[in-house]
Amino acid sequence: MKELILASNNAHKVEEIKSILSDYNILTLKDINFTDEIIEDGLTFEENALIKARTISKYSGKTAIADDSGLSVELLEGRPGVYSARYSKEQTDAKNIEKVLSELDGKKSKAKFVSVIALVKPDGTELTFRGECHGEIISEQRGNNGFGYDPIFYVPSLEKTFAELSSDEKNSISHRKESLEKFSKFLKEENNEN
Ligand SMILES: O=P(O)(O)OP(=O)(O)OP(=O)(O)OC[C@H]1O[C@@H](n2cnc3c(O)ncnc32)[C@H](O)[C@@H]1O
Numbered sequence: 001m002k003e004l005i006l007a008s009n010n011a012h013k014v015e016e017i018k019s020i021l022s023d024y025n026i027l028t029l030k031d032i033n034f035t036d037e038i039i040e041d042g043l044t045f046e047e048n049a050l051i052k053a054r055t056i057s058k059y060s061g062k063t064a065i066a067d068d069s070g071l072s073v074e075l076l077e078g079r080p081g082v083y084s085a086r087y088s089k090e091q092t093d094a095k096n097i098e099k100v101l102s103e104l105d106g107k108k109s110k111a112k113f114v115s116v117i118a119l120v121k122p123d124g125t126e127l128t129f130r131g132e133c134h135g136e137i138i139s140e141q142r143g144n145n146g147f148g149y150d151p152i153f154y155v156p157s158l159e160k161t162f163a164e165l166s167s168d169e170k171n172s173i174s175h176r177k178e179s180l181e182k183f184s185k186f187l188k189e190e191n192n193e194n
C-alpha cells in the first residue's frame with residue numbers, strides 16, 4: 001500500500017483523512033517522532049498547507065501531505081479564515097465558536113469551509129488541491145459529532161449541522177472530501193502515466 005506522511009497535530013482531521021484516503025497507509029507526526037511546532041505564518045490556506053508539508057518532507061526525506069483549513073463567514077468578510085484554529089484568545093473550539101457567534105450578534109450568515117491539501121515530494125515537487133463546502137452559520141449550536149465549528153455550520157439541503165452528521169455522512173460531502181478527491185485523482189493519474 002502506498003505510504004504518505006500527514007503533517008497534522010489535529011486528531012480529528014487525521015481521523016477524517018485516514019477514513020477518506022482509505023487506500024493509503026497514512027503515517028502521522030508521532031510515527032516519525034516529529035515534536036517541533038510548525039509556525040503557520042502564511043496568509044492563505046495554500047501557503048500554510050505548503051509550509052506544513054514542506055517542513056515534514058524535509059524532515060523525513062519522504063513525500064508529505066498537509067491540510068490547512070478553516071471557516072470563511074460572509075458577513076464577517078471571510079473571517080476567521082486562515083486564523084480559524086486560533087481565532088479566540090483561548091484558542092479552543094468552544095471559545096472560537098463563541099467569538100464567531102458574538103461577532104454575528106444573532107444574525108445568520110452564508111459561510112463556507114475550505115480545505116487545501118498540499119503535496120510535497122523530496123524531489124521538490126509542490127502541489128495544492130482545494131475543496132469547499134457551502135452552508136450557513138446558525139445562532140445556536142446543534143449536534144455533538146465532528147470538531148471545530150461543526151456545531152454551528154448548517155447545511156440547508158440536509159437540514160442538519162455538520163455536528164449532527166455521522167462521520168461517514170460528513171466525509172461524503174465535506175470540503176476535506178473534495179480536496180482529497182482532487183488529490184487522489186492526481187496521484188492515480190500520475191501513477192498510470194509512469
Ligand atoms: O495545522 P494542523 O496541525 O493540521 O491542525 P489545526 O487544527 O491547527 O488545523 P489548521 O491550522 O488547518 O486550522 C483549521 C481550523 O479550522 C477549523 N476547521 C477546519 N476544518 C474543519 C471541519 O471539518 N469542521 C470544523 N472546523 C474545522 C478548526 O477550528 C481547525 O482547528
Ligand SMILES: [Mg+2]
Nearest residue numbers: 009040068085
Ligand atoms: Mg494548524
